[in-house]
Amino acid sequence: MELVLSAGIGVLTASGVWLLFRPRTYQVIIGLSLLSYAVNLFIFGMGRLRVNAPPVLEPGGAGGLLTHTDPIPQALVLTAIVIGFAMTALFLVVLLASRGFTGTDHVDGRE
Amino acid sequence: MNWLHHLIILPILLPIITAAALIPVDERNRTLKGVIAFASTVVVFIISILLMRMASSSGEGETGASVYLLGNWPAPFGIVLVLDRLSALMLVLTGLLAMATQGFSMAKWHRAGYHFHSLFQLMLAGLNGAFLTGDLFNLFVFFEMMLAASYGLLLHGSGPMRVKAGLHYIAVNLAASSLFLIGVSLIYGATGTLNMADLAMRITTIGPESRMLMEAGAALLGIAFLVKAGMWPLGFWLPATYSAATPPVAAIFAILTKVGVYILLRLSMLLFGSDAGASLGFGQPVLLYGGLLTIGFGAIGVLASQAMGRLAGYCVLVSSGTLMAAIGLGNGAVIGGALFYLVSSTLTICAFFLLIELVERARDAGADVLAVTMEAYGDVDENEAEKEGGVAVPGTMAVLGLCFCACAILLSGLPPLSGFLAKFAMLHGLFNPGSFGDDAPVSGAEWAYTALLILSGLAAMIAMNRVGIRTFWTSIEGTIPRVFLIEITPVLLLLTACVFLSFQAGPVMRYMDATAKSLGEPQNYIGRVMSAPRAGPAAGE
Numbered sequence: 001m002e003l004v005l006s007a008g009i010g011v012l013t014a015s016g017v018w019l020l021f022r023p024r025t026y027q028v029i030i031g032l033s034l035l036s037y038a039v040n041l042f043i044f045g046m047g048r049l050r051v052n053a054p055p056v057l058e059p060g061g062a063g064g065l066l067t068h069t070d071p072i073p074q075a076l077v078l079t080a081i082v083i084g085f086a087m088t089a090l091f092l093v094v095l096l097a098s099r100g101f102t103g104t105d106h107v108d109g110r111e
Numbered sequence: 112m113n114w115l116h117h118l119i120i121l122p123i124l125l126p127i128i129t130a131a132a133l134i135p136v137d138e139r140n141r142t143l144k145g146v147i148a149f150a151s152t153v154v155v156f157i158i159s160i161l162l163m164r165m166a167s168s169s170g171e172g173e174t175g176a177s178v179y180l181l182g183n184w185p186a187p188f189g190i191v192l193v194l195d196r197l198s199a200l201m202l203v204l205t206g207l208l209a210m211a212t213q214g215f216s217m218a219k220w221h222r223a224g225y226h227f228h229s230l231f232q233l234m235l236a237g238l239n240g241a242f243l244t245g246d247l248f249n250l251f252v253f254f255e256m257m258l259a260a261s262y263g264l265l266l267h268g269s270g271p272m273r274v275k276a277g278l279h280y281i282a283v284n285l286a287a288s289s290l291f292l293i294g295v296s297l298i299y300g301a302t303g304t305l306n307m308a309d310l311a312m313r314i315t316t317i318g319p320e321s322r323m324l325m326e327a328g329a330a331l332l333g334i335a336f337l338v339k340a341g342m343w344p345l346g347f348w349l350p351a352t353y354s355a356a357t358p359p360v361a362a363i364f365a366i367l368t369k370v371g372v373y374i375l376l377r378l379s380m381l382l383f384g385s386d387a388g389a390s391l392g393f394g395q396p397v398l399l400y401g402g403l404l405t406i407g408f409g410a411i412g413v414l415a416s417q418a419m420g421r422l423a424g425y426c427v428l429v430s431s432g433t434l435m436a437a438i439g440l441g442n443g444a445v446i447g448g449a450l451f452y453l454v455s456s457t458l459t460i461c462a463f464f465l466l467i468e469l470v471e472r473a474r475d476a477g478a479d480v481l482a483v484t485m486e487a488y489g490d491v492d493e494n495e496a497e498k499e500g501g502v503a504v505p506g507t508m509a510v511l512g513l514c515f516c517a518c519a520i521l522l523s524g525l526p527p528l529s530g531f532l533a534k535f536a537m538l539h540g541l542f543n544p545g546s547f548g549d550d551a552p553v554s555g556a557e558w559a560y561t562a563l564l565i566l567s568g569l570a571a572m573i574a575m576n577r578v579g580i581r582t583f584w585t586s587i588e589g590t591i592p593r594v595f596l597i598e599i600t601p602v603l604l605l606l607t608a609c610v611f612l613s614f615q616a617g618p619v620m621r622y623m624d625a626t627a628k629s630l631g632e633p634q635n636y637i638g639r640v641m642s643a644p645r646a647g648p649a650a651g652e
Binding site: 020025028032035036038039042043045046047048072073076079080083086087090091094095097098101102107108109 | 248251252255259262263266269270271274275277278279281282285286288289292293295296297299300305
């Protein structure tokens with residue numbers, strides 16, 4: 001599992017960074033999205049990988065590191081996802097506005 | 112725990128409430144919206160001053176950090192807001208800038224697009240939150256809030272130039288936010304905490320393998336803030352963005368770079384300060400040499416810029432380079448002067464951005480290069496503005512010229528105004544770290560800093576002279592701009608604040624030195640946060 005997760009993060013980051021440096025706005029936005037997926041997985045990984053361990057306490061039950069996983073990275077991921085969504089949406093709007101003004105999808109507004 | 116304590120949350124809460132309340136109000140009632148938002152800003156400014164008194168008076172000789180537990184959870188588990196001298200200083204500075212720029216925008220610029228005042232209030236909430244928070248992830252949230260609002264504000268007024276600048280600005284900042292998140296999660300993975308005070312305690316005890324991860328996280332976090340502060344290889348977006356924004360927006364953006372500087376200062380003093388053990392002084396060389404390069408790059412840019420907007424953008428770079436290098440010197444005596452410089456230069460640059468628009472108004476009709484760029488911005492409805500702007504100022508050119516002179520003196524650091532005093536205070540701290548007459552050896556980097564500080568002032572003076580002569584003395588058309596009272600008052604307010612800083616330099620400098628001293632002793636801050644009392648049921652929360 002560790003290998004799959006780390007390879008996934010690596011591939012996503014590499015493709016994201018490559019796309020970020022491309023000259024088309026659409027490529028940039030996909031690059032940013034891939035980058036944010038990689039970051040979200042990375043945050044998740046920083047809470048250590050556990051299988052079949054809930055992050056939330058049951059009513060009445062005692063919690064501990066043996067039975068539960070760290071809830072904080074999961075909460076952080078949620079926040080990061082929400083913020084990432086909002087930013088992507090905003091970027092899309094700006095992208096369309098730029099396309100409308102300049103008639104091209106080049107990031108500098110001219111070929 | 113008295114009612115004054117709850118004031119700490121208001122600089123965040125009040126702007127959010129105002130922003131939300133203004134959204135349903137019809138856009139045709141812009142003046143009403145503006146007045147409500149302005150009232151909210153003034154209230155926040157007054158609260159900030161109260162908070163500053165609170166931070167500087169509670170317990171003589173103590174740091175006076177007040178801690179506010181959100182949700183009443185004890186410190187390392189819940190999220191805390193921490194008010195100390197530094198954050199109070201930044202709050203007051205933000206309030207002052209906000210009042211000036213918002214007043215200025217009400218003459219005509221808030222008509223250039225929708226929801227100007229809501230976005231503005233949200234940005235203030237994000238700024239105040241970033242200055243008050245004592246938790247790294249909460250810092251991220253406030254940072255994003257501030258950035259999201261700043262994207263909207265940058266695009267305010269629309270037009271091809273702004274959309275292009277906005278596209279670059281958003282892409283750069285989104286990439287930097289990813290680095291921020293990676294840094295935060297690395298730090299959490301290595302130390303198991305996000306509370307800054309708790310983090311500072313744990314740093315001394317973590318093992319070597321975790322230390323490496325922690326330092327990598329801190330470095331990534333630092334890069335995110337250096338992008339925001341505009342350090343040399345990371346700051347190329349800044350002049351283009353700032354010169355494309357509408358004038359009031361560019362003016363309030365003067366404080367955005369200072370958020371990066373503030374957090375770098377806070378974290379490097381807290382985490383890698385005197386008790387950091389093996390991580391002592393981590394990242395200082397990067398800040399020092401990066402800062403020096405930034406000053407150099409900014410000074411060259413100042414000399415090379417033709418348009419005043421770009422000139423001001425490069426002044427922002429010089430200012431943040433000076434501050435970064437001052438933090439990188441790791442010398443407590445310089446920090447006091449650097450804080451004075453931070454306040455003085457931010458006020459000056461803000462006033463300069465506002466002034467540029469007033470001065471260039473005369474050149475609108477002129478057939479020079481500027482007119483072309485002006486057109487490309489997509490213009491505001493000038494006719495409407497001229498009807499409703501209010502009272503025009505008599506003796507316009509004289510007032511504008513005097514303001515321009517004051518800006519030039521402040522930017523280049525000439526006596527008698529506060530720009531000179533700030534640079535003098537920094538150099539004084541550099542050469543006499545203990546007390547006056549204490550001649551410690553001065554290193555090569557410190558000489559380089561001194562030289563760059565003085566040369567960047569010279570560059571600013573040359574550039575301002577050139578621009579001033581071209582604008583005020585060799586104007587071909589000779590048209591006098593129509594300037595309204597509501598537009599010139601904010602500029603005068605900001606410049607008066609600088610004059611006040613010059614006359615009251617003694618008390619102000621004592622406050623700055625006390626701030627620098629408390630930053631140099633993080634134990635006090637940590638102790639206050641970790642032992643913050645929870646509000647009992649009797650407090651009636």
